[in-house]
Amino acid sequence: MTKPSAVSDLLNRTRAIVETIVDGVITIDQHGLIDTVNPATEKIFGYSSEEMIGQNVSMLMPNPYRREHDGYIHNYLSTGNKKIIGIGREVRGLRKDGTLFPLELAISEMFINGQRMFTGIVRDISERKxxxxxxxxxxxxxxxxxxxxxxxxxxxxxxxxxxxxxxxxxxxxxxxxxxxxxxxxxxxxxxxxxxxxxxxxxxxxxxxxxxxxSEKMGYRMTSIPLQEFLESAIRDNKSYGEKYQVEFTLGEVPDGIEIYADPDRMMQVMSNLMSNAAKFSPPKSKVEIYALRDGNRTRICIKDYGYGIPQEFHARIFDKFTQADSSDRRQMSGTGLGLNISKGIVEQHNGKLSFTSHQDKGSEFFIDLFDHSQGENYE
CATH class of the missing domain: 1.10.287.130 (Signal transduction histidine kinase, dimerisation/phosphotransfer (DHp) domain)
Structure with missing residues (x-):
């Protein structure tokens, strides 16, 4: 049997530990009301113990944690589903002065004199962050x-x-x-x-x-009839295609579609994609140019039936100074900067440049542009 002096000594030791540790220790009842706090909790949150005890612990939390807190406890008591009980997590705390800060929170369950209580251990991790x-x-x-x-x-x-x-x-x-x-x-x-x-x-x-x-490239944005723009791209790059014995063909283009773009910069993108398609296509083949409309998105497609881009090269395709080798090892001119530049131009048009490719089956590049009134990005 433990002697009274031993019990008193154990309680004093426990109290000293709780009062001197740097982590905050908060006990709450099953209604979420604060029962006790240690000095570290006062220091972390800026409230005195008198200001916290008897209040809902959600006072120490910003939204959405404040809105969700009572729901967590109610859910656990009614279903036994432990969403936060016994699980450490990183959340945000709310100090008395209104500042938010990151903290680690661990909640455990205990019973005292038959009453269910919860203990929360909180650690301010601002300095670590x-x-x-x-x-x-x-x-x-x-x-x-x-x-x-x-x-x-x-x-x-x-x-x-x-x-x-x-x-x-x-x-x-x-x-x-x-x-x-x-x-x-x-x-x-x-x-x-x-x-x-x-x-x-x-x-x-x-x-x-x-x-x-440096975002210093100037753009003269205007509405451009898409059909005329693609026809012009084919005319402008015809001689380049002939150099590699490749024919550029215009496929389906939705009627009446306009794109909002800088015509010179977007033509620069088209010329780069079309020249790449020609260079990496076999002689006497075709490169198809067509367009699709989906909601507020216009997609311009450049499809070739060439050698394709090696799988290991896909992740680097838009990097600077990169060029995939062709299977017939023809000498390929270019600086290796075109796709990187094209990607930057398209993105500054609030669009996205992407591709699909299969070895020996060809590649297809997509320019996705959005109606300028929508203000959306393609994700």
């Missing part, structure tokens, strides 16, 4: 710097390659080393010319990326 956020920000900065360094290194390489070729061609011409060799001067001039074009394309693409990322 701030530390985690600072760590995430630091990791994000490190990642951004790594991406920037990789981008600069890649740009340097991409710029150096055509410049080196141009320089070499000009040096040979300057030294008169090709004098007397029929056609060699013309060949060197052609090499320099092609690499100059590649250099200009690369510089323009880099400038576009910079404008998109």
């Amino acid at each position: 701030e530390t985690e956020e600072k760590l995430r920000e630091a990791e994000h900065r490190v990642h951004e710097q790594r991406v920037k360094d990789e981008f600069i290194a890649t740009v340097s390489h991409e710029l150096r390659t055509p410049l080196t070729s141009i320089k070499a061609s000009l040096e040979i011409l300057k030294s008169n080393a090709c004098d007397g060799v029929e056609g060699q001067a013309d060949a060197l001039i052609e090499i320099a010319h092609k690499n100059s074009e590649r250099l200009l394309l690369l510089i323009n693409d880099i400038l576009d990326i910079s404008k998109i990322e």
